Amino acid sequence: MIKIVNRMLIVxxxxxxxxxxxxxxxxxxxxxxxxxxxxxxxxxxxxRQILEAEKTAFEKTFPYTKINLVFKPEGEAVAMMLNDKARxxxxxxxxxxxxxEVFKRxxxxxxxxxxxxxxxxxxxxKANKDTLITTQELxxxxxxxxxxxxxxxxxxxxSNLTFLVDTFKLDKTQKVSFFAAxxxxxxxxxxxxxxxxxxxxxxxxxSDGDDPTSxxxxxxxNVMSVANKPNPTIKDxxxxxxxxxxxxxxxxxxxxxxxxxxxxxxxxxxxINYMTLEQGQLIVYKNGLIxxxxxxxxxxxxxx
Numbered sequence: 001m002i003k004i005v006n007r008m009l010i011v012x013x014x015x016x017x018x019x020x021x022x023x024x025x026x027x028x029x030x031x032x033x034x035x036x037x038x039x040x041x042x043x044x045x046x047x048r049q050i051l052e053a054e055k056t057a058f059e060k061t062f063p064y065t066k067i068n069l070v071f072k073p074e075g076e077a078v079a080m081m082l083n084d085k086a087r088x089x090x091x092x093x094x095x096x097x098x099x100x101e102v103f104k105r106x107x108x109x110x111x112x113x114x115x116x117x118x119x120x121x122x123x124x125x126k127a128n129k130d131t132l133i134t135t136q137e138l139x140x141x142x143x144x145x146x147x148x149x150x151x152x153x154x155x156x157x158x159s160n161l162t163f164l165v166d167t168f169k170l171d172k173t174q175k176v177s178f179f180a181a182x183x184x185x186x187x188x189x190x191x192x193x194x195x196x197x198x199x200x201x202x203x204x205x206x207s208d209g210d211d212p213t214s215x216x217x218x219x220x221x222n223v224m225s226v227a228n229k230p231n232p233t234i235k236d237x238x239x240x241x242x243x244x245x246x247x248x249x250x251x252x253x254x255x256x257x258x259x260x261x262x263x264x265x266x267x268x269x270x271x272i273n274y275m276t277l278e279q280g281q282l283i284v285y286k287n288g289l290i291x292x293x294x295x296x297x298x299x300x301x302x303x304x
């Protein structure tokens with residue numbers, strides 16, 4: 001009953017917001033509202049699974065809306081928004097000061113919202129029996145000190161690559177040797193067929209236990225456990241799944257951001273409100289990620 005009431009409140013709130021939007025633009029075209037219209041959202045390819053789930057639920061709740069998701073590497077997703085080819089970008093970083101200047105030029109207030117916490121997952125071929133790695137060993141791989149391992153990323157401007165480059169403070173001019181796939185799905189498929197490959201993907205691709213695709217992926221590769229200590233014991237290694245992410249035990253974690261470039265209170269505002277309120281955050285939780293805008297209770301039970 002409580003969940004039904006909360007859902008009704010969300011719908012009521014969106015209806016109120018819808019009455020605040022509307023009108024016409026300078027060319028006389030009807031503007032979208034928080035609960036009506038069509039927009040394009042550019043999404044870093046790593047977050048395809050969670051955004052598709054949010055879009056489906058949102059459009060079922062608000063049938064007069066259409067969210068067109070376009071999946072791109074992080075750099076391209078940001079460029080789409082800055083060039084007004086997308087209303088919103090879903091990425092794993094804030095914009096640079098130079099990128100924010102576009103908002104000032106267009107007289108639009110810069111708006112960035114935290115949405116969910118996820119992890120960078122490292123995957124290897126099933127034939128690889130070594131499923132443990134430290135962050136120092138991963139840094140050595142990134143710096144090209146391990147010639148026996150082929151790193152696989154979902155493109156040259158992906159958020160997964162950017163995250164590790166920033167984490168290990170690599171020189172931006174230093175070239176990281178890796179195989180560039182076109183998507184997280186292709187990263188997984190490459191690892192399935194190459195014994196010496198180590199794939200780098202967003203954890204939401206393998207975290208939803210109810211999704212047959214996610215289950216297929218996780219069963220077809222090894223998900224590596226990562227430790228952030230120089231001489232770790234087996235208890236110091238963690239995998240990139242919900243419990244470890246929530247307790248901040250997994251070392252390769254990041255925040256997913258929703259960056260909105262919207263001059264009026266439109267559908268972008270409505271979609272963000274939905275994703276950051278209870279219903280949208282429940283979807284985050286179900287997909288194995290960490291809700292960042294709603295309270296999350298974690299109970300640790302000690303085994304006897």
